[in-house]
Amino acid sequence: MSAPLWPAPTASAPVHATVSLPGSKSVTNRALLLAALADGPGVVRLALRSRDSDLMADALRALGATMTSSNESPSGSDWAVTPGPVVGGARIDVGLAGTVMRFVPPMAALADGVVSFDGDPHARKRPMGTILAALRALGAEVRGDALPFTVRGPLSGGEVTLDASGSSQFLSGLLLTAARFDKGVTVRHAGPPIPSQPHILMTVAMLREFGVQVDDSEPDVWRVEPGPIRAREFTVEPDLSNAAPFLSAAMVTGGSVTVPGWPAETTQPGDQLRQLLTDMGASVERTPDGLRVTGTGRVSGIEADLRDVAELTPTIAALAALADSPSRISGVAHIRGHETDRLAALVAEINGLGGDANETDDGLEIRPRPLRGGVFHSYADHRMATAGAVIGLAVPGVEVEDIATTGKTLPEFASMWADMLRGAR
Numbered sequence: 079m080s081a082p083l084w085p086a087p088t089a090s091a092p093v094h095a096t097v098s099l100p101g102s103k104s105v106t107n108r109a110l111l112l113a114a115l116a117d118g119p120g121v122v123r124l125a126l127r128s129r130d131s132d133l134m135a136d137a138l139r140a141l142g143a144t145m146t147s148s149n150e151s152p153s154g155s156d157w158a159v160t161p162g163p164v165v166g167g168a169r170i171d172v173g174l175a176g177t178v179m180r181f182v183p184p185m186a187a188l189a190d191g192v193v194s195f196d197g198d199p200h201a202r203k204r205p206m207g208t209i210l211a212a213l214r215a216l217g218a219e220v221r222g223d224a225l226p227f228t229v230r231g232p233l234s235g236g237e238v239t240l241d242a243s244g245s246s247q248f249l250s251g252l253l254l255t256a257a258r259f260d261k262g263v264t265v266r267h268a269g270p271p272i273p274s275q276p277h278i279l280m281t282v283a284m285l286r287e288f289g290v291q292v293d294d295s296e297p298d299v300w301r302v303e304p305g306p307i308r309a310r311e312f313t314v315e316p317d318l319s320n321a322a323p324f325l326s327a328a329m330v331t332g333g334s335v336t337v338p339g340w341p342a343e344t345t346q347p348g349d350q351l352r353q354l355l356t357d358m359g360a361s362v363e364r365t366p367d368g369l370r371v372t373g374t375g376r377v378s379g380i381e382a383d384l385r386d387v388a389e390l391t392p393t394i395a396a397l398a399a400l401a402d403s404p405s406r407i408s409g410v411a412h413i414r415g416h417e418t419d420r421l422a423a424l425v426a427e428i429n430g431l432g433g434d435a436n437e438t439d440d441g442l443e444i445r446p447r448p449l450r451g452g453v454f455h456s457y458a459d460h461r462m463a464t465a466g467a468v469i470g471l472a473v474p475g476v477e478v479e480d481i482a483t484t485g486k487t488l489p490e491f492a493s494m495w496a497d498m499l500r501g502a503r
Contacts, residue, residue, distance in 0.1 A: 081456070081479050081480030081482075081483075082479075082480065082482075083453060083477040083478065083479055084477065084478045084479075084480075084481035084492065085470075085476075085477055086454070086466060086467050086469070086470020086471070086476040086477065086478050087470065087471070087495065087496065087499050088470060088471060088472070088473070088474045088476075089327070089330070089331040089333075089471045089472070089499060091331070091333075092331045092332045092333030092334075092373075092375070093327045093328060093331045093333035093334075093335060093498060093499060093501055094333050094334050094335075094501045095324075095327075095333075095334075095335050095336070095497070095498040095499075095500075095501035096335075096336045096337075096338060096367065096368070097321070097324045097335060097336070097337055097494060097497075097498055098316075098337075098338050098339070099316040099317050099318075099320055099321055099324075099337060099339075099488075100124075100126050100127070100128075100154045100316070100317060100320075100488070100490075101124045101125050101126040101154040101314035101315065101316060101317060102126065102314055102315050102316065102317040102318065102319075102346055103126050103128060103130050103131060103177070103317060103320075103487045104177070104277060104280060104317075104319075104346065105280065105284070105314045105315055105346070106122070106125045106126040106131045106134075106154075106314050107130065107131060107134045107175075107177040107178070107181065108177075108181070108250075108254060108280065108281060108284050109122045109125070109284065109312045109314060110122055110125065110131070110134050110135060110138060110145075110157060110159065111134065111138065111181055111182070111185065111254055111255075112254060112284065112285070112288045112307055112312075113143075113157070113159035113161070113309070113312070114138040114141070114143035114145075114159055114161050114185075115161060115185065115254075115255060115257075115258055115307045116159075116161055116288065116306075116307045116308060116309040116310070117161075117306040117307060117308060117309055118161070118309035119158065119159065119160045119161070119309060120158075120159050120309040120310050120311060120312070121156060121157065121158055121159070121311045121312070122156070122157040122159060122312050122314065123154075123156045123311065123312065123313040123314065124154040124155075124156070124313055124314045125147075125154050125155055125156065125157050125314050126154055126314065126317065126487070127147070127150065127154060127155050127489065128485060128486060128487050128488065128489050129173060129175070129485050129486045129487075129489075130173065130175040130177065130178065130486050130487055133171060133172060133173045133175050133178050134175065134177065134178050134181075134182075135147075135157065136170075136171065137168075137170045137171075137172070137178055137182045138159075138182075138185075140168035140169070140170060141164050141165060141168055141170075141182070141185060141186060141189065141193070142161075142162035142163050142164050142165040143159055143160065143161050143162055144158075144159070144160040144162065145157060145158075145159055146158045146159075154314065161309075164185060164186070164188040164189045165189055165191065166186075166189040166190060166191015166192055166193055166230065167191050167192065167193070168186070168189075168193045168194070169193075169194045169196075170182060170186070170193060170194065170195045170196075171196065171197060172195055172196070172197035172198075172201055172225065173197050173198055173201065173486075174197060174198045174200060174201050174417055174458065174486065175197075175486070176204065176245065176247050176416075177247065178197075179195065179197060179201060179204065179206065179225065180206070180209055180245070180247040180248060180250070180251040181247070181250065181251045181254055182195070182251075183195065183209060183210070183213060183220075183227075183229045183251065184209070184213060184251050184252055184254070184255040184256075185254075185255045185258075186229040186231070187213055187216075187218040187229050187230075187231035187232065187233050187255075188231055188232060188255065188258055188259075189230070189231050189232070190230075190231060190232050191230065192228050192229070192230045193228065193229050193230070194226065194227075194228050195225060195226060195227050195228070195229070196225055196226035197225050198458070200417065200418065200458060201225050202224060202225045202226070203224075203415075204224075204225070204415055204416075205224075205244045205245065205415050206223065206224045206225060206227065207223045207224065208240050208241060208242065208244060208245075208248040209240075209247075209248045209251050209252065210222070210223055210227060210229075211223075211240070212238045212240045212248070212252060212265075213229060213233070215238045216233045216234075216235060216236055216238055216259075216263070217231075217232075217233035217234060217236075218230065218231050218233045219231075233259060234259060234260040234261050235256065235259025235260055235261035235262050235263045235304065236259075236261045236263065236264070237263075237264040237265075237266070238252070238263065238264070238265055238266070239265075239266040239267075239268050240252075240265065240266075240267065240268070241267065241268055241269030241270075242267050242269070242272045243267075243269040243270040243271065243272055243273070243412070244412055244415060245273070245274075245412060245415070246272050246273060246274040246275065246277045246278050247277070249265060249267065249272065249278055249281075249300070250277060250278060250280075250281040252265055253265065253281050253282070253285060253292070253300055253302055254281060254285070256290075256302035256304075257285070257290045257291075257302055257303065257304055257305050257306070257307055258304075258307065259304060260304055261304060262301070262302045262303045262304040262305075263300075263301075263302050264299065264300070264301045264302075265299070265300045265302075266298060266299050267298040267299075268298075271385070273385050273386070273388055273409070273410075273412045274347060274385075274386055274387070274388060274389075275385075275386050276345055276346065276347040276349075276350075276386055276387070277345075277347065279345045280345035280346065282294055282300070283345050285302070287310070287312070288307050288308050288310060288312075289305075289306065289307065289308030289310075290302060290303070290305065290307055290308075291303040291305065315339070315341050315344060315346065316337065316338075316339045316340070316341075317346075317348070317487065317488070318337075318340070318344065318346045318347075318348025318349055318351065319346070319347065319348035319351075319387075319389050319390060320348070320487060320488050321337045321340075321348060321351060321369075322348065322351055322390055322393035322394075322464075323393055323396075323464040323465070323467055323468050323495075324337065324494075324495075324498060325337065325351060325355060325360075325369075325371040326355070326393055326396065326397055326468045327468070327471055327498060327499075328360065328371045328372055328373045329355065329358065329359065329360045329371065329373035329374075329375075329377055329397065330373065330375070330377065330397070330400060330468065330471045330472050331373065331375065331471060331472075332373050332374050332375030332376075333372070333373060333501075334370060334371070334372040334373075335370070335371055335498070336365065336367050336368045336369065336370040336371075337368050337369050338367060338368035339368060340364070340368050340369035347386060347387040347389065347390070348387070348389075348390065350386070350387045350390070351390065352369070354380070354382060354387075354390065354394060355371055357378070357380050357382070358377055358378050358379075358380050358394075358397055358401070359373070359374060359376060359377055359378040360372065360373050361373075376402055377397050377398075377400050377401040377402065378401055378402065378403055379398060379401040379402070379403035379404045379405040379444075379446070380394065380398065380401075380405050380406075380407075381405065381406045381408075382394065382405075382406075382407055382408070383408050383409040384407055384408070384409055384410050384441070385408075385409030385410065386409075388409070388410045388412065388413050388416075389461065391407060391410050391413055391420060391424070391441075391442075391461075392420060392424060392459075392461040392462055392464070392465035393461070393464065393465055393468060394407060395407060395424045395428065395435070395442055395444060395465065396465040396466075396468040396469050397468065398442075398444040399428045399431075399433050399435065399444055399449065399469060400449070400468075400469065400472050400473075401444075401446060402446055403446065404443070404444065404445045404446065405442075405443070405444045405445075406438075406441065406442070406443050406444075407441040407442045407443075407444075408438070408440050408441040409440055409441060410440060410441050410442075411439065411440040411441070416459070417457070417458065417459035417460070417461075417462075417486075418457035418458070418459045418462065420459065420461070420462065421437050421441070421442060422437065423455070423457050423459065423462055424442060424462070424465070425437055425442065426455070427454050427455055427462070427465075427466065428444065428449075428469075430452055430453070430454070430455075431449045431450055431451070431452050431454065431469065431473065431476065432447060432448060432449050432450045432452075433447050433449055434446075434447040449469065449472075449473045450473065450475070451473060451474055451475020451476050451477075452475065452476065452477070453477050453478075453479060454466030454469065454470070454476055454477065454478045454479065455479045456478060456479045456480045456481070456483050458480065458483050459483065460483050460484045460485075460486040460487055460488065463478055463479075463480065463481050463483050463484050463491075464484060464488075464491065466478035466479075467481075467491075467495055
C-alpha cells in the first residue's frame with residue numbers, strides 16, 4: 079500500500095512568522111543515555127518527543143533504567159531518569175534511528191547477558207560493522223555485522239582503533255559509555271576525515287558536563303577515563319537543524335522567519351545555517367526575539383563543503399533547485415548510508431520535477447531550471463520530506479509522499495508548516 083500524498087502548500091505572499099522549535103534530537107538522545115548511565119537520578123528538561131527519542135527512551139528502559147516523562151507539550155517534555163543495573167535479555171527496536179543503533183550497543187555491552195537489536199527494513203542496510211568490530215576488539219561477544227545483531231558483555235574497555243569516516247556516530251557511541259568501562263576507552267581514528275565533526279564536539283562537551291574526563295588534545299585520539307557519570311539536571315537546546323526548512327521559507331517567499339531561543343554558543347551543526355543562508359542571499363541577524371532570516375524571494379546558488387553539516391544537505395539542495403545560478407555541494411558521500419541514499423534520492427526527486435541535478439563522487443551539482451508539480455518521494459526519510467515542502471512553496475502541485483515520516487525528529491511538522499504559512503502577507 080502506497081504512502082499518502084501531502085499537497086505541499088504554495089506560498090501566495092511573503093511569509094512572516096515566528097517558529098518555536100522543540101529540542102534537539104542529537105542532544106536529547108545523548109542526554110537521555112548519559113542520564114541512564116549516571117550515578118543517581120537526574121532530569122532531562124525540554125527533551126524532544128519524537129519517534130527517534132521515544133525509541134531511545136524505550137531502549138534505555140529495556141536495559142534497566144526507569145524513564146518517566148512529564149510536562150508534555152509541543153516544545154518537549156521533561157524526563158526523570160533513574161539509572162539501574164544494565165540488564166541482559168532485552169530486545170531493542172532501533173527503528174531507523176542512527177543514534178539508537180550506534181549509541182546503545184556499547185551500553186548493552188555492560189550487561190552480562192545477551193541484548194538483541196533490530197529495526198526497520200532500511201535500517202538493516204545502514205553501516206554498523208565499524209562499531210560492532212570495535213566492541214568485539216574490546217572484549218564483547220557480538221553476533222552479526224549489521225542489523226539484526228546481538229551484543230553480550232561485560233567488557234572492561236581499553237584501546238581500540240577504528241575508521242569512523244562512515245559516520246561520526248561510531249565514535250560518539252563508544253565515547254558515551256566509555257567512562258563506565260573498568261579501563262575507560264582510548265579510541266584512535268585511522269582513515270579519511272570523520273564527517274560531522276560538530277557532533278563529536280557535542281559528545282565530548284556533554285560528557286564533560288556530566289563530569290566525565292575526556293582528553294581530545296591529540297588529533298584523532300580520544301581518551302575517556304573510567305569513573306562515574308554525574309547525575310544532574312540538563313536542559314536541551316532547540317533543534318537548529320530542524321530550523322532549516324522554516325528559515326528557508328523566508329528566502330523562497332521573500333519574507334522573514336524568526337526562531338526564538340537560538341543559542342549564543344552551541345556545538346549543534348545546524349548553527350552553520352547562519353552562514354550558509356547568508357551565502358545564498360539571505361539577511362541573517364540575531365535579535366532580542368531570536369535568530370531572524372529575511373529573504374528577497376531570490377535564492378543564489380552556492381558552492382559548499384557540507385561534510386560537517388551533512389544533515390542540512392536536503393534543505394540546501396532544495397534551495398539550490400530554486401536558485402538563479404548553479405550550485406555544487408561536496409563532502410557528503412557518507413549520506414548515501416543515511417535513512418536512504420540521500421544523494422540518489424535528491425537527484426531523482428529534483429529531476430522528477432523537471433530539475434537538472436546529478437551526483438558527483440561526494441555530493442551534488444544542481445543547475446537552474448523551471449520546476450513543475452509532481453510527486454516528491456520521501457523514502458521514509460524525514461529530511462527528504464521537508465525538502466519537498468520547501469520546493470512546494472514556490473512550485474504549485476508538489477505532493478510530498480508520507481509527510482508523517484517527519485515524526486522521526488519533528489512530529490508536528492505539518493501543523494507547524496501550516497501555522498507558519500498563515501503569516502504569509
